[in-house]
Amino acid sequence: xxxxxxxxxxxxALSALRGLIHQQATRADLADLFAAAAAEAGRxxxxxxxxxxxxxxxxxxxxxxxxxxxxxxxRAESLSEQAWRRLRPTNDFAGFLGFFREVVRLKREAAxxxxxxxxxxxxxxxxxxxxxxxxxxxxxxxxxxxxxxLPGFIEKALQRRERETIVTCQGPFxxxxxxxxxxxLMARIGFDFHHGRLDTSxxxxxxxxxxxxxxxxxxxxxxxxxxxxxxLHESGHARYEQNLPRAWQDQPVGAARGSCIHESQSLLxxxxxxxxxxxxxxxxxxxAEAFPEGCAHDRRALSPENxxxxxxxxxxxxxxxxxxxxxxxxxxxxxxxxEMGLIEGSLRxxxxxxxxxxxxxxxxxxxxxxxxxxxCLQDVHWPAGMFGYFPAYAxxxxxxxxxxxxxxxxxxxxxxxxxxxxxxxxxxxxxxHVWSRGSLLSCAELVEQATGSPLGTEAFEEHLERRYVxxxx
Amino acid sequence: xxxxxxxxxxxxALSALRGLIHQQATRADLADLFAAAAAEAGRxxxxxxxxxxxxxxxxxxxxxxxxxxxxxxxRAESLSEQAWRRLRPTNDFAGFLGFFREVVRLKREAAxxxxxxxxxxxxxxxxxxxxxxxxxxxxxxxxxxxxxxLPGFIEKALQRRERETIVTCQGPFxxxxxxxxxxxLMARIGFDFHHGRLDTSxxxxxxxxxxxxxxxxxxxxxxxxxxxxxxLHESGHARYEQNLPRAWQDQPVGAARGSCIHESQSLLxxxxxxxxxxxxxxxxxxxAEAFPEGCAHDRRALSPENxxxxxxxxxxxxxxxxxxxxxxxxxxxxxxxxEMGLIEGSLRxxxxxxxxxxxxxxxxxxxxxxxxxxxCLQDVHWPAGMFGYFPAYAxxxxxxxxxxxxxxxxxxxxxxxxxxxxxxxxxxxxxxHVWSRGSLLSCAELVEQATGSPLGTEAFEEHLERRYVxxxx
Numbered sequence: 001x002x003x004x005x006x007x008x009x010x011x012x013a014l015s016a017l018r019g020l021i022h023q024q025a026t027r028a029d030l031a032d033l034f035a036a037a038a039a040e041a042g043r044x045x046x047x048x049x050x051x052x053x054x055x056x057x058x059x060x061x062x063x064x065x066x067x068x069x070x071x072x073x074x075r076a077e078s079l080s081e082q083a084w085r086r087l088r089p090t091n092d093f094a095g096f097l098g099f100f101r102e103v104v105r106l107k108r109e110a111a112x113x114x115x116x117x118x119x120x121x122x123x124x125x126x127x128x129x130x131x132x133x134x135x136x137x138x139x140x141x142x143x144x145x146x147x148x149x150l151p152g153f154i155e156k157a158l159q160r161r162e163r164e165t166i167v168t169c170q171g172p173f174x175x176x177x178x179x180x181x182x183x184x185l186m187a188r189i190g191f192d193f194h195h196g197r198l199d200t201s202x203x204x205x206x207x208x209x210x211x212x213x214x215x216x217x218x219x220x221x222x223x224x225x226x227x228x229x230x231x232l233h234e235s236g237h238a239r240y241e242q243n244l245p246r247a248w249q250d251q252p253v254g255a256a257r258g259s260c261i262h263e264s265q266s267l268l269x270x271x272x273x274x275x276x277x278x279x280x281x282x283x284x285x286x287x288a289e290a291f292p293e294g295c296a297h298d299r300r301a302l303s304p305e306n307x308x309x310x311x312x313x314x315x316x317x318x319x320x321x322x323x324x325x326x327x328x329x330x331x332x333x334x335x336x337x338x339e340m341g342l343i344e345g346s347l348r349x350x351x352x353x354x355x356x357x358x359x360x361x362x363x364x365x366x367x368x369x370x371x372x373x374x375x376c377l378q379d380v381h382w383p384a385g386m387f388g389y390f391p392a393y394a395x396x397x398x399x400x401x402x403x404x405x406x407x408x409x410x411x412x413x414x415x416x417x418x419x420x421x422x423x424x425x426x427x428x429x430x431x432x433h434v435w436s437r438g439s440l441l442s443c444a445e446l447v448e449q450a451t452g453s454p455l456g457t458e459a460f461e462e463h464l465e466r467r468y469v470x471x472x473x
Numbered sequence: 474x475x476x477x478x479x480x481x482x483x484x485x486a487l488s489a490l491r492g493l494i495h496q497q498a499t500r501a502d503l504a505d506l507f508a509a510a511a512a513e514a515g516r517x518x519x520x521x522x523x524x525x526x527x528x529x530x531x532x533x534x535x536x537x538x539x540x541x542x543x544x545x546x547x548r549a550e551s552l553s554e555q556a557w558r559r560l561r562p563t564n565d566f567a568g569f570l571g572f573f574r575e576v577v578r579l580k581r582e583a584a585x586x587x588x589x590x591x592x593x594x595x596x597x598x599x600x601x602x603x604x605x606x607x608x609x610x611x612x613x614x615x616x617x618x619x620x621x622x623l624p625g626f627i628e629k630a631l632q633r634r635e636r637e638t639i640v641t642c643q644g645p646f647x648x649x650x651x652x653x654x655x656x657x658l659m660a661r662i663g664f665d666f667h668h669g670r671l672d673t674s675x676x677x678x679x680x681x682x683x684x685x686x687x688x689x690x691x692x693x694x695x696x697x698x699x700x701x702x703x704x705l706h707e708s709g710h711a712r713y714e715q716n717l718p719r720a721w722q723d724q725p726v727g728a729a730r731g732s733c734i735h736e737s738q739s740l741l742x743x744x745x746x747x748x749x750x751x752x753x754x755x756x757x758x759x760x761a762e763a764f765p766e767g768c769a770h771d772r773r774a775l776s777p778e779n780x781x782x783x784x785x786x787x788x789x790x791x792x793x794x795x796x797x798x799x800x801x802x803x804x805x806x807x808x809x810x811x812e813m814g815l816i817e818g819s820l821r822x823x824x825x826x827x828x829x830x831x832x833x834x835x836x837x838x839x840x841x842x843x844x845x846x847x848x849c850l851q852d853v854h855w856p857a858g859m860f861g862y863f864p865a866y867a868x869x870x871x872x873x874x875x876x877x878x879x880x881x882x883x884x885x886x887x888x889x890x891x892x893x894x895x896x897x898x899x900x901x902x903x904x905x906h907v908w909s910r911g912s913l914l915s916c917a918e919l920v921e922q923a924t925g926s927p928l929g930t931e932a933f934e935e936h937l938e939r940r941y942v943x944x945x946x
Contacts, residue, residue, distance in 0.1 A: 005668035006685025012723075020493065195478035212479025250485075 001199060025062040034059065047253050050440045054252035057118075057132055064117040065110055073106045077385035084383035093353055093372040096383075101349045103385050104342050111343050111387075123343045126388030131258035131395075133442035136340060138455075139391050142398060143333050145457045150330055151363060153461075157314045157326055157468040166309045169301035171294050173224040181224065181290040182217060182231040185283070189269065189423050191235050192242045204230040206237035206266075210249065213238045224291070225311065229270055236269030237262055239427075243435035254438045259389060261434065261443055263396025264403060271325050271397070272404040272463070273426065277472045278415040280307040312467060316364040318374040325397070326468055327364060332394035334359040335379075339387045352376045399447055401460035403434065406451040474672060498535040507532065520726050523913045527725030530591075530605055537590040538583055546579045550858035557856035566826055566845040569856075574822045576858050577815050584816050584860075596816045599861030604731035604868075606915035609813060611928075612864050615871060616806050618930045623803055624836060626934075630787045630799055630941040639782045642768035642775075646697040654697065654763040655690060655704040658756070662742065662896050664708050665715045677703040679710035679739075683722065686711045697764070698784060702743055709742030710735055712900075716908035727911045732862060734907065734916055736869025737876060744798050744870070745877040745936070746899065750945045751888040753780040785940060789837040791847040798870070799937055800837060805867035807832035808852075812860045825849045872920055874933035876907065879924040 002010060037052050044052065065073075080099035087096045111122035118125055124135050182198055196213035208214045215234035217227045240256055248254025256262055273279050281304040288302055295301035314324055320331035338355055341347030347355060356376040357368045368375030376382075381389060407429045408414045417425045433450035447455045466472060475483060510525050517525065538546075553572035560569045584595035591598055597608050655671055669686035681687045688707035690700045713729055721727025729735055746752050754777040761775055768774035787797055793804035811828055814820030820828060829849040830841045841848030849855075854862060880902045881887045890898045906923035920928045939945060 001670065003666060003668055003670050003685055005665070006682070009682045009684045192478070193476060195476055197474065197476050209479070209482045211482045212476055 001201075022062060025059060030059055030063075047248065047440055050253040050438075051251055054132070054255075054439055057128075058252070060117045061114065061129060064114045066113075069106065069110060069113070073103075073110055073385065076102045076106050077383075081380065081384045084377065084380065088373055088377045091371065091373040091377070093377060096377065097350055100352075100383070103383070104349050107385055107387055108343055108345065121344075123340050123388065126343065127391065128388075130389050130392060131260045131443050132439075133444065134258070134260060134391070134395075138444065139336065139395065142455065142457055143336055143391075143394070146329050146394070146460075147333055147363070149457065149461055150326070150333075151365075153464060153468075154314060154316060154326055154330075154364070157464070160469050160471070161314060164309050166313075167295075167298050167301045167306050168310070169295035169298065170222040171224065171291070172221045173219075173291055173294050175219045175221070177290050177294075178219045178224050178227050181286065182227060184286055184290070185228065186231060186235050188286075188421050189232070189235055189239070190427055191238060195242050196238055198231070204234050206234045206241070208241070210241050210244045210246075213241045224287075224294075229274060229311070232274040233266045233270035236266035239269070239430075240265040240435055243431055245436050245438050248438050253440055257437070257439050257441070257446060258443055259392035260395040260399060261446065263392050264399035265430075265434070267396050267400040268404055268430075272400050273418060275308070275311045275325070275467075276415065276418065277304065277308050278419040280304045280311070281419050282421045283307070308472070314468060316366060318360070318366055318368060318371070319378060326464055329394040329397060330363040332390050334363060335381075335390040336394075338376075339382070339390060342382075343387055395443075395455075398455060398457055398460045399443075401463045402447060402451050402453075402455060403430075405459040405462070406433075474674075495535060498532060503532055503536075520721065520913055523726040523911075524724055527605070527728070527912055530601075531725070533590050534587065534602060537587045539586075542579065542583060542586070546576075546583055546858065549575045549579050550856075554853065554857045557850065557853065561846055561850045564844065564846040564850070566850060569850065570823055573825075573856070576856070577822050580858055580860055581816055581818065594817075596813050596861065599816065600864065601861075603862050603865060604733045604916050605912075606917065607731070607733060607864070607868070611917065612809065612868065615928065615930055616809055616864075616867065619802050619867065619933075620806055620836070622930065622934055623799070623806075624838075626937060626941075627787060627789060627799055627803075627837070630937070633942050633944070634787060637782050639786075640771050640774045640779050641783070642771065643695040644697065644764070644767050645694045646692075646764055646767050648692045648694070650763050650767075651692045651697050651700050654759065655700060657759055657763070658701065659704060659708050661759075661894050662705070662708060662712070663900055664711060668715050669711055671704070677707055679707045679714070681714070683714050683717045683719075686714045697760075697767075702747060702784070705747040706739045706743035709739035712742070712903075713738040713908055716904050718909050718911050721911050726913055730910070730912050730914070730919060731916055732865035733868040733872060734919060736865050737872035738903075738907070740869050740873040741877055741903075745873050746891060748781070748784045748798070748940075749888065749891065750777065750781050751892040753777045753784070754892050755894045756780070781945070787941060789839060791833070791839055791841060791844070792851060799941055802867040802870060803836040805863050807836060808854075808863040809867075811849075812855065812863060815855075816860055868916075868928070871928060871930055871933045872916075874936045875920060875924050875926075875928060876903075878932040878935070879906075 034052075034056055041049060041052065076099070080096075080103045083096055083099045087093075107126075108122065111125050114120070114125035114129075115122045118128065120128060121136065127134050127136065127139075179198070186198060187193070192213075195211050196208065196215065199214060199216045200218060201216035202218060204215070204217050206213065206215045215231070215238050217231050217234065219227050240262060244256060245254050284302055284304045284307060287307075288299075291302070300306055312325070314326045316327050316330075317323060320328065320335075323331055334356065337359065338347060338352060341355070342349065342352070353368070353372050353376055356372075360366050360368050360375070381387070407426060410429060411417070411425050414425055417423070434446065437446055441449065444455060451459075507525075507529055514522060514525065549572070553569075553576045556569055556572045560566075580599075581595065584598050587593070587598035587602075588595045591601065593601060594609065600607050600609065600612075652671070659671065660666070665686075668684050669681065669688065672687060672689045673691060674689035675691060677688070677690050679686065679688045688704070688711050690704050690707065692700050713735060717729060718727050757775055757777045757780060760780075761772075764775070773779055785798070787799045789800050789803075790796060793801065793808075796804055807829065810832065811820060811825060814828070815822065815825070826841070826845050826849055829845075833839050833841050833848070854860070880899060883902060884890070884898050887898055890896070907919065910919055914922065917928060924932075
């Protein structure tokens, strides 16, 4: 909500704060303090050990790079992101290539340096900064199974849906009614308005501290579903933050685990729960109340059956952020393969467009030849130097499915509760098994302890089968 | 707009930032640096000298008090403000007295210490922290003249108004229409929305940095004038901030002068310009557009003549924040006299209710005997340890009148411009004579250079005479 002209002053303030944080994180006496703490590690309780582990990881990340590399990287990423904003609309990969090469070169150098300090392969060092403990060797077999499963499954889902019709309705859905709907749903699923609020922004996000969590959405007059589903998504992030353990507040062990668990919480609310028949049966009367005049020409548009059909469409497409629950992981499989190649040096920046096209054809049967704007230039991540984050989106979907299956197994009547708009059972389970753990465990440990089995793809595959082929009978 | 539960985390963050600022402001090497700078002062340009002067003043303020006094004062003020929030509603001065005594005792000690370092009397040291360079010896003769002038003038104004009728209208005035009105008026008087915005809060205020100025208002369904006038008031503060000299941005000399000049800018827009017949003739058609259905029973309510009568009512009352342009300074005269007595030691805290009653009877003919809630307990300032700020409200009114008279003398057709909704002439004059000066001059120097004469009460008295007796013929 900041006025545009405030950007420079805000950047100055943030830069000053980051500088102060960096000073603290790289204090000369920390090496001795960590050494002394390591000598006592055997006498520490698990949560204290977790604190030490998290502090040390941050310290290594903060101190591993020479100052001139940090500055060169920051400058190159800033220039590259600006160039990308200018060149993507004109589909100019050739113009962008020089910036991209520099970003990749410096990020490889940094990944190498981080990896050496952390005893990790370069790409693992990047992933580790987003999801501590996660390794390419864990990701690769999961993604290989998805690569084998998804293309055939997408075919099957598309055939299944050919028999269905959808009543579409373009409103108008007034902004203040959409906001009413968002606030109503947030309240029902347990968002704590004493410790958070909903605002409007160009792109939805979730930010803040656990006692003050801000989420945003945007409203389209002709389609309320984008706002509704993005609010469920961000509420998943928010509920995780709001329910982190207060006893460990302001300590590293009390922070949210990492990007994979975070994405799993948003996807659990948006996808696993939010697009289920049960949830939509709960939501349909609320939608009718939100839009008493919307879809007046055909009230079937707001029926649970129609909502379910509308919100579980499968449409292979080029753009990741517009992709659905089924095709979305395919976008990630491709990016994981390419970004690992870039960091390891087996893929050159100039060869990315061709590799992208080949990957998209293999996974979704779509070509991006000559269309880099909707191909390798579509995301801000790489232009901004963000390598290693993408896997979290697909891993989050796998974790969400596995956690949700575990709740259903523990509470066979879960979907009945959700159908009645009662989220207490889901809440209690998530609080006990995920939210209250903070950063005590690694992502893999957390998933295994919560669900009884290591992270796999079975729960996700079962979920897709039930929703997109059996249509949640 | 922060959710209530975020208060503790916000307080922690602010406290950490203040601690860092204090560390910087009290660095051990500053004494030597100031000494070295003083040796070069003769070679500095005026704006450099101003920078040095402002930095040194802040440094003396930051370093004058022993740490234990700072902490004791902060604790006592916090406890006292909390007690006041609890005890004011029950009119319990006796219960509050213990807290009040402690706040006064510590503030006297602090004022003594500041005064010694700054070679100022204790009360002057407090005033100096809000309006650098302002002294009780400058304030006292001005307030003495107002004390002599106002009681008789209020009588005269009340008699003059007896012949006037006012058409009142209680709306309803929908919030979104009031907000439309506020934004429209802000835009017309030159608020820069690229560098600021309008929000809603319980009490109106203005905050931020010059490139990102936030003002707030609140909306009453039955009375749009409170929001409209408070928006003009805060816009005055905002326009000052937004037009501070960019060349000196982030330097002490580039900051707003002090509380008196700041209040003069808000009162210039709200009172001098905003309640003039010319402005209300400009505003009336906009009001009609804002409230097409408001006051439908009697559209005279939105006529310029009726607006002028409505917005220039004189009503002696007990509550300062509800007082009008004419009686408002009386509230300040009383507070100035009493708070100076408290800090100098000639007035004991337990004697304040009696002194308050005597003062109110003398100035406005109203008694507060047994009604401390609406008497000495009405403001948060003293309970929160804020002594020395009150004069700024009345001095701001005097400065606003003297500046506005100077603009009218320089541009005899000023009111014609305002009637047409053209504020360029006013803007240019204020930018040249006030806004662009930052903290280059003291308040007294700025007023004298801008208007050609030292700060006096004549312009304010003339203004009141013209508006409240002659009724702006």
